[in-house]
Amino acid sequence: MSINLQKGQKIDLRKSTGEALTNFCVGVNWGAIETTKPGLFGFGTKKVVEDVDLDLSCIMLNQNGEMIDWIYSPEYNAWLAQNNYPLGKLSSNDGGLRHSGDDRQGDVGGDDGLDNEIITVNLNQVKPDVDKIYFFLNIYLNQGQNFDFAQIPFAKIRMYEGTPTKVNSVFSNYDIVTDASYRGKRALILGKLYRKNGEWKFDAIGDATEDNMFIQTIQKITQNYK
Numbered sequence: 366m367s368i369n370l371q372k373g374q375k376i377d378l379r380k381s382t383g384e385a386l387t388n389f390c391v392g393v394n395w396g397a398i399e400t401t402k403p404g405l406f407g408f409g410t411k412k413v414v415e416d417v418d419l420d421l422s423c424i425m426l427n428q429n430g431e432m433i434d435w436i437y438s439p440e441y442n443a444w445l446a447q448n449n450y451p452l453g454k455l456s457s458n459d460g461g462l463r464h465s466g467d468d469r470q471g472d473v474g475g476d477d478g479l480d481n482e483i484i485t486v487n488l489n490q491v492k493p494d495v496d497k498i499y500f501f502l503n504i505y506l507n508q509g510q511n512f513d514f515a516q517i518p519f520a521k522i523r524m525y526e527g528t529p530t531k532v533n534s535v536f537s538n539y540d541i542v543t544d545a546s547y548r549g550k551r552a553l554i555l556g557k558l559y560r561k562n563g564e565w566k567f568d569a570i571g572d573a574t575e576d577n578m579f580i581q582t583i584q585k586i587t588q589n590y591k
Contacts, residue, residue, distance in 0.1 A: 367523070368537040370556075372544070372571035376537065377564070378488075385564070386536060387488040389524050391500055391555075392480025393421045396518030397471040417471040417517055418505040421482040422579050423462060428496045430591030434458050436484060437579055438467050450580060461490035462498070465529045469505075476519050483529040488558075488565050498558040499586050503579045504551040514547040514573065522555055524567070539569060552576035554586060 368376060378386040398415040422437035439453040446452060455464040468481040484500070491498075502522075504514070514520060520541040527533040539555070541547060550573035557568050570590075576582045 367535040370539040370569040392483040394480045395520040418469040426497045500555040502553045
């Protein structure tokens with residue numbers, strides 16, 4: 366049975382068999398915002414689909430709290446280069462974490478049962494100098510859009526064994542839209558993997574912020590969550 370995570374909950378990465386969980390996916394699932402509006406001249410109705418672009422990212426810190434690696438979308442590299450920020454990439458330098466790629470719409474017509482953006486994790490490949498791995502989520506608003514986490518259909522996070530296209534066994538779940546504190550927020554520090562006494566553990570942080578871009582969220586993590 367999977368663990369239904371609560372904000373601030375800490376868990377050991379061990380399966381029911383007692384075996385360490387070392388290979389898994391961190392996935393985020395969500396839907397496009399679908400509404401029904403009156404048709405032309407007031408006759409009938411029409412379905413209107415508003416794309417929802419969420420960005421799942423992570424950064425890796427050493428024991429001193431310094432960022433030594435990262436995964437975030439390369440789609441913003443032109444802006445990042447102009448502002449002298451590290452360019453986005455979809456794989457960590459050691460290959461221990463890999464991103465599935467950017468989803469700019471969300472599910473249309475209901476939940477398809479798969480996550481829209483996934484970071485696959487192999488803790489056995491993570492370099493020894495990585496002490497903490499923070500996962501976070503940001504809403505990218507297209508021109509004219511104005512919504513927050515509370516308005517996104519069935520937004521949720523989970524850790525599971527499998528691949529980006531197949532879920533074998535769900536280890537833990539965290540439901541976003543049921544948390545009233547996320548209303549009006551557009552960034553979410555999901556949680557962190559961290560080493561303790563030679564083992565990896567997970568802390569479900571669940572802190573929502575008003576950051577408009579992931580660079581702000583990274584700065585918040587490195588300054589306040591060491």
